[in-house]
Amino acid sequence: GIQVEQSPPDLILQEGANSTLRCNFSDSVNNLQWFHQNPWGQLINLFYIPSGTKQNGRLSATTVATERYSLLYISSSQTTDSGVYFCAVETAGNQFYFGTGTSLTVIP
């Protein structure tokens, strides 16, 4: 199956700092999504981004499909940004393969 790796695995930020999370994948994919998993386990969809760049408030994401990676940018981080961030790649059969996750902690 497709291998999806994220880095860094853990990240601690001071409130107000910026950060970049990376997602590398091993094969061509139909789609890529970024999720934030809240403390109750629910996956919050951040971006649907098979290619290109999108922005939503303090968050933005870029996927370079030809080079098989995606980046999630978090600017002016807040304590509420804490949690686990997953990227997931989607195959032609709509199956998702999740990355290893980045656990983000934003301290005041």
Add this chain to the structure above:
Amino acid sequence: GAVVSQHPSRVICKSGTSVKIECRSLDFQATTMFWYRQFPKQSLMLMATSNEGSKATYEQGVEKDKFLINHASLTLSTLTVTSAHPEDSSFYICSAAGGETEAFFGQGTRLTVV
């Protein structure tokens, strides 16, 4: 976006019993649904793909006799964990696809087997 509802959100059962988890697409017809499992502090792993009206396709290493999947209608798939044991305790989450290119996930079910 589309809504996928999963029930129950949390269940505790005794070892040896069976537990059924439901996944419903509320506002679209899901021709395909997927089941994932997440152990504590780990990523989500695809368990199986279920297509409406046909047998589920299981990922390597997932016991089909232990994790029974039924997708009897275009809006409902069920996962039954049979003869549950403590090692089956996990977070189970479903997703549904029905023509939309974006995936929609249920809220997840936290299963604890005691």
